[in-house]
Amino acid sequence: MADKYNTDFIRRLEDGPIRGGGIVLPCILEEGAITVHAGKSLSDGVTRRAESYYAFAAELEEGDRVALFDDSAITYDACEGMPVVRKVTGTDGVHGVVLDDPRKLVARPATSAAADSLSERITGKYYRIAMVWFSALEYRACIANANSANIAVADILDWDVSEAVMYENSGTGNAKSAHQATADSVYVGVFTGLLAGDSQA
Secondary structure, three states: HHHHHHHHHHHHHOOOOOOEEEEEEEEEEOOOOOOEOOOOOEOOOOOOOOEEEEEEOOOOOOOOOOOOOOOOOOOOOOOOOOOOOEOOOOOOOEEEEEEEOOOOOOOOOOOHHOOOOOHHHHHHHOEEEEEEEEOOEEEEEEEEOOOOEEOOOOOOEEEOOOOEEEEEOOOOEEEOOOOOOEEEEEEEEEEEEEOOOOOOO
């Protein structure tokens, strides 16, 4: 029985995170430039329909990991108090998880040119909104990369989105290790979230 429990437990940690606490907020999704396709560009297999449809340069979906986005266009008043998030593109920052599948634009741009900058999208409300969970503390299994064969317990780590791995960052990251790593491509238990890192900026 103990062996079965241990195997199941390890598999769960590798397949998905365990989260506790935190806050869930509606957030504006920054999905990049919006391409507007108009005219008879849609078909149901029988007829061509003249409805416009919209493509996003960096589309977000339920379950995506996102980070707070910083730009001069993002003010409290312009965003009606909602934070703006985008796909994680760096190695630090306050991270969240998109909890629902964003469906419709608040307002629809008439042309691609009307929504090809963030300031235009914020001003015109050419964006989608989703609920995002900013976890107070999250525990998940991550792979350590080749530069992190010296991870010790409680080391501060960073998430390398380009390689989907954790690496040791000497005190400026937003995650902490629960295990040692002495080789490349081994699993490390990692605490992340608003309470985990010494720096969330």
